[in-house]
Amino acid sequence: MTKKIAVFASGNGSNFQVIAEQFPVAFLFSDKREAYVLERAENLGVTSYTFELKDFADKAAYETALVDLLNQNQIDLVVLAGYMKIVGPTLLSAYEGRIINIHPAYLPEFPGAHGIEDAWEAGVAESGVTVHYVDAGVDTGQIIKQVRVPRLPEDTLETFEARIHEAEYALYPEVLRESRVVKK
Numbered sequence: 122m123t124k125k126i127a128v129f130a131s132g133n134g135s136n137f138q139v140i141a142e143q144f145p146v147a148f149l150f151s152d153k154r155e156a157y158v159l160e161r162a163e164n165l166g167v168t169s170y171t172f173e174l175k176d177f178a179d180k181a182a183y184e185t186a187l188v189d190l191l192n193q194n195q196i197d198l199v200v201l202a203g204y205m206k207i208v209g210p211t212l213l214s215a216y217e218g219r220i221i222n223i224h225p226a227y228l229p230e231f232p233g234a235h236g237i238e239d240a241w242e243a244g245v246a247e248s249g250v251t252v253h254y255v256d257a258g259v260d261t262g263q264i265i266k267q268v269r270v271p272r273l274p275e276d277t278l279e280t281f282e283a284r285i286h287e288a289e290y291a292l293y294p295e296v297l298r299e300s301r302v303v304k305k
């Protein structure tokens with residue numbers, strides 16, 4: 122059976138773009154009205170929705186609206202790609218085991234919002250990229266697939282970061298294919 126995916130993103134959306142170029146995306150959700158990812162969705166002809174936590178009484182009400190959107194669209198897999206919120210109990214209990222995330226480090230090394238910078242500052246010889254299931258923790262869910270990315274002697278933070286992102290653009294589509302999301 123074809124799996125229907127929705128992508129959640131909060132910012133730039135380069136991972137969303139790579140995914141949407143290869144797979145049918147039922148919709149993009151952004152929790153930031155100003156996010157560049159919304160422009161990308163428009164250019165790619167992908168339906169998008171946006172609302173913000175502050176539009177709601179609390180996070181449970183915000184996530185109830187998200188669960189409604191997912192149910193209405195019969196989404197099988199929620200693909201987080203730079204979605205900068207912790208998934209709360211309302212969304213998690215409705216979709217546990219069906220939410221995946223990409224993290225720009227080799228988990229459990231360097232979890233959190235600054236995986237690339239933290240690895241760089243620690244001076245590691247290699248870091249990586251991880252796709253994992255989302256659970257209640259921060260980047261603690263079961264690992265699906267990960268890849269190592271070396272830090273080269275001539276690297277700057279910028280070139281290191283670019284190599285991490287290139288690895289993301291390869292790994293996320295691989296995981297989606299292996300999760301039986303059918304390509305366009």
Ligand code: GRF
Binds near residue numbers: 132223224289
């Ligand atoms: C990526 O590095 C991803 O691993 C992290 O947030 C970043 C999102 O970048 N979770 P983009 O919005 O896809 O360009």
